[in-house]
Structures are given as structure tokens and as C-alpha cells.
Amino acid sequence: MWQTLYEELKDRSFMVVAVAMDSREGDPLQWIEAARPGYVTLIDRDHRLADLYHMVNVPQAVWIDERGRIVRPPEPAGAYEGFRQMDRVTRSMPDDAARITAEAKATYVNAIRDWVLHGAASEHAFDASQARAHLRVPSDGTVAAHAMFRLGQCLLRHGETEEGDRWLQEASRQHPESWCIWRQHAGVTELGLASQPDFWTRVDALGDKRYYARVDMEGMP
Amino acid sequence: MTTVLTDEGEFTVSEAEASGDALWLSAGDAESATGWVSKAEGLCRGSVCVPLPPGRERQLVRESRLNVAALWRHLGRPVVHSARGHVWVLGPSAQDRAAALRSLEAPDFTLPDPSGRLHSLSDYRGKKVLLVTWASW
Secondary structure, eight states: OOHHHHHHHGGGTEEEEEEEOOOSTTOHHHHHHHHSSSSEEEEOTTOHHHHHHTOOSSSEEEEEOTTSBEEEEEEESSOOOGGGGSOTTTOOOOHHHHHHHHHHHHHHHHHHHHHHHHGGGSTTSOOHHHHHHTOOOOOHHHHHHHHHHHHHHHHHHTTOHHHHHHHHHHHHHHSTTOHHHHHHHHTTTOSSGGGSHHHHHHHHTTTTSOSSOOOOSTTOO | OEEEEETTEEEEESSOEEETTEEEEEHHHHHHHHOOEEETTEEEETTEEEOOOTTOHHHHEETTEEEHHHHHHHTTOOEEEOTTSSEEEEOOOHHHHHHHHHTTBOOOOEEEOTTSOEEEGGGGTTSEEEEEEEOOO
16 A cells, blocks of 8 residues: 555655564465565564554554654554445445545545645644643553563464453453454454454444544644 | 563563462572562562562562462452462553553564564664554454
């Protein structure tokens, strides 16, 4: 998704660092992504990023300036939850939902371009107080969940599957709003999870709540 | 062998004594795994010192050994360990994480690319960075 933008802007002191929050071994998508030239692709089995930046889902983006300062804190990377209107049998999306999803992505990509070209003068770059106001910070339960997730991953790496899985489940209980953690423990036994009934049950339980938080940017749905 | 996971990394300790919720390390191991040392003014890390809680000194320090799990809880930070006590995670507090984020200094990390080469976010200082997450699911 970021290749075109990266190619266009790479000579403007711009870098994309794409981090796969994925703890399964040898996933083919990692290799496909890695084969693309140019930007940096990293693998984060222990969900270090989710822990440090308090991220609960993917895809998320953080804008970071030349001095290493956060310009826009974590937010859905142009993602809109049009998929919730998908026909769950045929997996087709109503035209409207597909259009809004595509427009959201384009709006977000245009905003990144504007920031890369104009820096702090871009209307999409937050100043420090705006950035702090948009920041979400973890609770005690969240940091405990990340400690449990890390323990579970360490045990899994050492072949202690049963106890490792138990810690991933406990982490998910401690931090129920994290889709990253939930998917990883659900993913232990299931593949192609987005089409699984458990996923839809969890999505439906959101009711009127968003799956992807709204991005505070003009033109975003 | 006991594995201790902290924000700074992974440490293997050969002479740890794990019993129940306590993790006793030698002064040297405690310092290399956590940075904390026992001094006259209490327990210290760099220039920060925390006095030993009166009446509970022996729960934290005995002879030259330090119960790093009790210290962590005393600091309000999460501690979890495997059932047989061979892997421990000493995590940061929610306040630690929140303070780091509120500084707006992007938290640094080091992760491998698919070929195993390590990259740090700070390697890209001087460029605008779009940090994005994704997953194969």
C-alpha cells in the first residue's frame, strides 16, 4: 500500500517504516512485502510497538518528524471500516462502502504527501498541544497485558505451547480492546481469521462503536 | 537458567532463586538485568533512589541479594512469570509509558527485518518517518 507513495517522495527525506505485528513463523506475506525494494519492513513478534505506542489494531500510523518528534500520534492509517457492511457469504461490499473506504485511503495518503512537502506548515501536522490532545495512553491493565503477551511469546518460542497460549489468552482478557492481541491468540489455531465467525461476533459486539477510531482530518469519514 | 525480560532486553541468569512471587538475584545479576542496585540510601538506579519500605526491608534485600520482583511491584510495575518460575517479565508501568508518549519523543525500538538485520527507529533521524503497522491477517 505504501510503495507508490514512498517511490514518489523518497527524495524528499521521507522514509516508510512498516512493522508487521505478527508472531506466526514464515508467513508468506512477510516475504512478499520484504521483496519490495526501498522502504523498511520489520517484524515484531512480541508486539513491541503496540506496547510502546499503545496501539490496539492494525493498520495504524504515526507521523514522526526529522527530530524524532511525534507529529501525529497513532491513528488508523487511512483505514475505514467499510468491511463491516460486507456481505459475509459472498464477501462483496456495497458500492457506497467501497467508495467511502477508497476515498478515506486517498485522503489520508494526500495528507501524508502534504506533510512531507510542507512539514510543520501542513494543515495536517499537529503542533505539540494538538498532538498531546490526540494521544491515548495505556492503563495498568494494558501494560500488564503486554507483559503477559511477551511472556506467552517467549514460552511459545521455547516450545511451551500450552502455557504460552494460556498467557496470550490472559493478555487478551486483560486488554479486551486490543485486536492485535486477540488475533494473535485466536490465530494460534485458526487461519484466514477475518472470515471466521469469532471475528464477526467480536465486531458485532462493538455495536455503534468504531472498529477503527475516526481519524481527525478533514474529509475523513 | 532463568530468563528475565525487561524493557531493555532479555537477560539469562544462571543463579536466580525463584520461589512463589519472589525472584532473588545476586547484586551483579540484578544490576545487569534491571539497572537497580542496593545502596545505603535504599535501592537506586542511576541517580534515582527509592527508600526501602520500613518493616519490609527483608522482603527486598537479603545479604547481597535483591528480590527484583518485589522491587518491581513496589514501583507499581507489572511482574508476570511462568508457572515454574523460569521466565519472568518485569514490565514498565502505565505511567512510564504515558510519560514517554506525552514527551512526544517517539519511543525508540529495535526490530529485525525479514533477513534478520536489526533496525532502530532512530537510524532514520533526519527524515520524516511514516511508521505504519500491518499484519498478514
